[in-house]
Amino acid sequence: MDIRIPVGTWIKSFFDWLEDSFSWFFEGLREVLIWMFDAVDWVFATPPALVVIALVAFGALLARGWRFAVGSVVGLLFIMSVNQWDNAIDSLALVLVAAFLAVAISIPLGIWAARNDTVSKIVKPVMDFLQTLPAFVYLIPALALFRVGVAPGIIATLIFAMAPGVRLTELGIRGVDKEVVEAGQAFGAHPRRILRQIQIPLAMPSIMAGINQIIMLSLSMVVIAGLVGARGLGGDVAQAISALNVGLGFEAGLSVVVLAILLDRFTASFGKGLGLYSRWRKSYVAKKEAEEQARFDAEIIEVGGPRRSPGGGAG
């Protein structure tokens, strides 16, 4: 009756083994992660808050236009006014580092899966597994391997957020018009060149959607990472839970929402032709075309001119 498969024991001994045999690796990785986090944190935390807000607003103007710029100023001022600025910067740094790593891993993995059916068959269930396993569960081994602090937060976040990046990259590349890829082959292009010049550019919308998903999932992990002692908004949320502090909880929670909206809109706007930047670009291209046309016209006149001018000028 009392049959119990000791899965837990096995997994525990696996992680114990990992910790014993590769502690040097995890220690090193921990150092690197902390260093990355500190670096990003320093970039955002060193200038005065208002300068950062102004820069973000300018970026928003370039990326999407004035409405988004105004919205981001209002949102960031809100974060400042509830005294969550430093926390928000910490969370932002954690999200950026985790998301950067997740992108750096998932896109090559997605590309590999798109080009190799066997890899695809292995990667798919693994990604499903990683994404459906409750996020808290990652934290335990992460804590064991990286100790309390920002490193286990980044690792847990990165693993949790990776899956959509892999999946959307694979989907995007497999979805590229087969004939266009064949065109590359038919003209004798090397597969790597086809990847670089055809498949990746054409899969870009899908890959960008993947990056956007990664960032959003990372942000949702931020709060959970607070439980393992990562600094930031998550820490305050965790503290508010243990103290049943509704006010603090909402202040930190709403700040997460502001960050989420900002990051989402920023990453969703890439390559969509919104904002000032793309308007500049469009007018630049238009100008270039106009110049081209002018040059054509000039050439035509040059050819036609001399023949016409003697008769025309005299009469």
Next chain:
Amino acid sequence: MNDDTIALRAEGLYKVFGRHADEAVIQLHRGTPRDELPSGTTAAVIDASFEVRSGEIFVVMGLSGSGKSTLIRMLNGLHDATAGSVEVAGERITDIPAKRLREIRQKRISMVFQHFALLPHRTVLDNVAYGLEIQGMPLDERVARARKVTEIVGLKGWEEKHPAELSGGMQQRVGLARALAADTDVLLMDEAFSALDPLIRREMQDQLLELQAELGKTIIFITHDLNEAMYIGDRIAVMRDGRIVQIGSPEDILTNPANDYVEQFVQDVDRTKVLTAESVMRKPRAVVHVGAGPRAALTTMRDEQLAGAYVVNKDRTIVGWVRDRDVFDLVRRGEKDLAPVIQADHGAVATDTALADLFIPSLEAALPLGVLDGRSRLVGVIPRVTLLAALGGEPEAAATATPRPDPLPAEVVDKVLGAAVGARAAEPKEAV
């Protein structure tokens, strides 16, 4: 045929999709029909062999699913052949290292796709230059070349646009320009014009023919449109269920279909565009030499029961034609020279004129329409009945068709000829 003139040769090509492909080839080779192969195994191309001459337009035609795309994709190695070999310019391209295959694709054989397959994120010019870029040509040089080719296909002024801004016909011009710019001897075109509407398609066909005449490319062209095949093809291979069932010139295929399948296939072809004057013309019956006198001419016309005759020089080059009534008058008046009544507006056509272009001349001509070879020699005539019979697909019926009505009644002619004989010595009969 010597090897220099053969641009591409396929020998015993098989393509089987699915598992156990090699076994399937052996079975097919032994004669197992295609649909008795195990399920999951599709024989797309079975034992295809042909040679394409340099500078030829070779058309592969067949219904949907007959294996045309699979076949053409084996010719540049986009599909690996399951069995058999392909040679391009005498070099085998099946089972060679990937690197060498890429080189051959860069230098010898390029392709135009059904749905254009342009790179949507590049401008027209960059698309046209794509093949050159892969060949490793320096930027300046390839841009200059791409500009030239873009102009040749009639897209000057569109160089900086993106494909999405172009109509379908223009996009396919870009596709064609891209292949032409690569400057390979062989051009593969898989239903290149099928996605275009009929008027544009016709325009593209004409342009292709023009370009081919100018540049002398070897073109392998896939289509399921019989009229297209007949219009542009020098030779046509008809495919059915993976097999090539006939290879021949358009006229061959029309007039001697190898089997019922081909015959049915060609039933609705527009014959008027395929058949030429040469293929329906008859031996000229009433022809007189310009030196023959009026009496000889009249006798010929009487014997053949014709209302007129063509007049030719000794070397059979055409001079004009005469009407029997005019000649009749000459004979009555005792004239010796045919010249005064010869009419120059003979309206004869060249041997390679399409049937479609014969109707108006045929209506305008007073005699059965004359057909001239390259040196203006009268080599045949086409009576209207023959033209009509050929349209119905029964050239033989024309042979028995009756002549045009209304020659002068024979008794009348005889009376005049007889009277003349009574008066003077008979002229030697010189009618041909």
